[in-house]
Amino acid sequence: MSYFVLRLDSRKLHSAVRLLPLREPRWGQIPFLSSNRFMSQEKVPPLTAERYRVSRLPFSEVSVEDIRHFQKIIPGRVITDESDLKAHNIDWLRTVRGHSKVLLKPRTTEEVSKILKHCNERGLAVTPQGGNTGLVGGSVPVFDEILISTALMDQVISFDDVSGALVCQAGCVLDSLNQYLAELGYTMPLDLGAKGSCHIGGNLATNAGGLRLLRYGSLRGTVLGLEAVLPDGSILDCLNSLRKDNTGYDLKQLFIGSEGTLGIITALSIMCPRKPSAVNVALLGCENFSKVLQVFTLCRDQLGEILSACEFMDSESMRIVQTHLKLINPLPDNAFYVLVETSGSCGKHDEEKLNIFLEKAMDSGFVTSGTVATDQGKIMSLWGLRERITEALALDGYVYKYDLSMPVEKLYALVEETRVRLGSSAQCVVGYGHLGDGNLHLNVTAKSHSDALLSALEPFVYEWTSKHNGSISAEHGLGFKKRDHIYYSKSAGAVHIMQQLKHMLDPKGIMNPYKTIPSTD
Template identity: 70%
Template structure:
């Protein structure tokens, strides 16, 4: 298991005692879980590559309860791992040792929704897909969407600053989140839960917590701006003969589709093989080297259809695209999206997965995949590239029958050095968690890392919040 592969020492936190359990029971009666079977799911991450050995899972319902719990843990020097839907991909969501797991699962209430502005205020444990349904019934959509929507919590999305499938259109959560409520390590409730579009009253403190992966505070509630539900949504799934054509098609899309382009995702032929083999999904287009999913979202059906068909005509006539299919109805749209969204799942069925999530200049995006195929040879089962091409975000994944230190040695630091050579980011959207903490230096200068450490010390002087994660571990 990962803890053994990446050795770290337990820091001198207290160990949960019977008296601690009794105190938790007083704060949140019948929501203190110590049953090993129930704890198992929260101790193991989604990829099943990390396992903690926490003995207690706490399920508060309110921010006041979170505040009481943290105040107590702070006094007692007990380490805490906040957990949302446990779909994180960098080992940040599960304990490394015996940290208390603080789950937001029962903090799942919508507080308010303003139907003129589209501003949603809700608790951090709301499941993304449920929020999507809630706002869609009111003719809005969530500004983010991702393959883990059925399980991930909005608080977890904020804590990881998740990107996902709507980033190209609606941008980062750093723009769409208007306010946050956060409980700090010592139990202080920081209520910055405003719903203002403009607010320049000094430092924008909420930004500190977005992407902080549970290391600076526990996000308990969020105010988020939802866009109106588009009247017309179209999805085109296209086959491209090479990566140069994938890039050229992107460029053409931006010019010809303009403001209605809402997603540009790509996957290579090996990804298609994997979803076919492991999930029995079939390609809707002729076999190609690359596949592209283009989504448009607009306000007039005829206008969008006209734009999309002239784009397709051009792309086919010029040879950028060799085959394509179009969807306007919900069922087929979902089916086409599943080909892209379910690659993650297909990969985990293929064997042990080495996962990299990298930002690169778009014209060099696929070179790393090609380089690695040659470098790794038959050691790897599959070397695949897919991702949010429109955002310059490559998901590079390598599978093997089982974890192998020699394969890891061929991958790292090579992948990180290659990325740094392009001034790319070693974590585009998944975060740092437990798995990437030692590689931040490839994308951030020492001065930035020092300032991050100073902020951590300021906000969490005892280091009880999600220890061993995100920042290089303190001695």
């Protein structure tokens, strides 16, 4: 295995890059988050209500008359077969399971409106579902809630190639939108490991963060408008494409991150940036986390406006993807890894800046080894080491996942303390995440679910995060699993206002019950 020497001029650096011994990816053959092959080894989890001892709220049960009514609204798109419903009742991690008896697949906002109007009148609870790639149990029923899928709401409505404003239905798959935009010279401001399966409406509903947040910001800033159907069936039309609109309350922000508890997002308008013409990715090895932080600081100073991502992974993360996915690590024997991406409009300019950064990183002793990729195949190979960690973890056993944000200098201390606390009771403790926005993904694997291990992790992880002024959910949302832990990040007064908003818009509580906002009872 050979690596480039960081003290190289641009011409020599390019030469070294071409010699990188990276295996070409087989992305079309390995669909992330879409095959049972990659799901947790616990094939069929216990019912959520039994594992977590949840009591069913007094909602109505679906009747034969309800099914007939739905068939009139969306003929041929009412799913009641138990085998067809199985995958929709279980989350991707296979840690929670409901027992919904009906799945509805509308194609239009008007159909969603009619469905919710009937459900509200009848007191039938519903769970909106996009690509079902969530990691906190928010997209599957807890009991027998009616599932409303956005899978058939997958049309691009319009695109303005001057402003870059894309208007589309909520069921569009993120990667499909990216491919559509790429042909027009644009790109989505959001990138996720689950991009081949997740729906853009679900991304908004959970306020997904992802790999491009450092460059393009959060969805709260890039979403221009949206359309949503409220629990009583009324349609909220805030679907404009203006960059500036300072008239009254910004209602779309209520639905971004609401996780389907206030209504169903059916369409959206989002600002899309131009696709960068020059992209470079560097994978760097560091001997400790202190060096990782020094690399990040140098990244911001030297790369500035062309820095589009800065991710870190520990050696356990790398071991997991090598063991379960057979990916090639071009830089073995490092305690930590930093993945840096630059994107811009001038390849020569970007290359020169990256070269200066690499030279300083090596001269300062921050980096022990490194490799660079500029062509798409090798870039995807390097990104695969980071993007597919979640997939590899699911193959390692039952996964306890924690998505946290905190001051960047504290990120890895929690991982180290968790390892010491759990000792041999955990199979693997992994830490990786987004340096650019202080987002840590702490993952613990075990052979199977264990109440004792869960008790050792919670509330320890949440208390530690709160003590260090962090958030218990940086980008995955609260869903079912974290709902009652919201007080570690929000005051009682703030939660009370959320409960009031929920009751005002959904007085019968039919929208995604048992999720996100604690009950007022």
